Amino acid sequence: MFDTHKPPEELRKEFLNCMMMTSPGPHAFLLILKMNRITEQEKKTLHYLKEIFGGDQFLSHTIIVITRKEDFEETALKGTEKANEDIHELFQATLETSPDLHHMVMQCKNRCFLLSNRGRVDGTKRTDQANQLLSLILEMTQANENTFYSYQ
Helix, strand or coil: CCCCCCCHHHHHHHHHHHHHHCCCCCCCEEEEEECCCCCHHHHHHHHHHHHHHCCHHHHCCEEEEEECHHHHHHHCCCCCCCHHHHHHHHHHHHHHHCHHHHHHHHHCCCCEEEECCCCCCCHHHHHHHHHHHHHHHHHHHHHCCCCCCCCC
């Protein structure tokens, strides 16, 4: 996310410039993370974004997207109709054993989306995932009373 060769003040200016280009403001921020690997840089990124964009206001417009959902699908019981429930339960158990990720998800009001992206994702699955993510964004937007993010 960050160009580590740029000073923080220059990054801040770039982010604020991006915000002006989205006027009156975005409805959602998507923070993309790879499961099983929350790095110090990613933790610092969330902290830095909160500082730049205003903490709770920023977090109330943020969804964490976890990639590699298929890793959960491989672990969950196969051949059952409860596969999605099993994946959800497995993810919740993973959160409990990953305090950094759990804290990030909690800060974003438990808004988290698991995304399949390994290899080729067929058209139907891709469309379903996109619709599910858009639905989550819509729910969040409605919970935020249809307001745009604003730093003010």
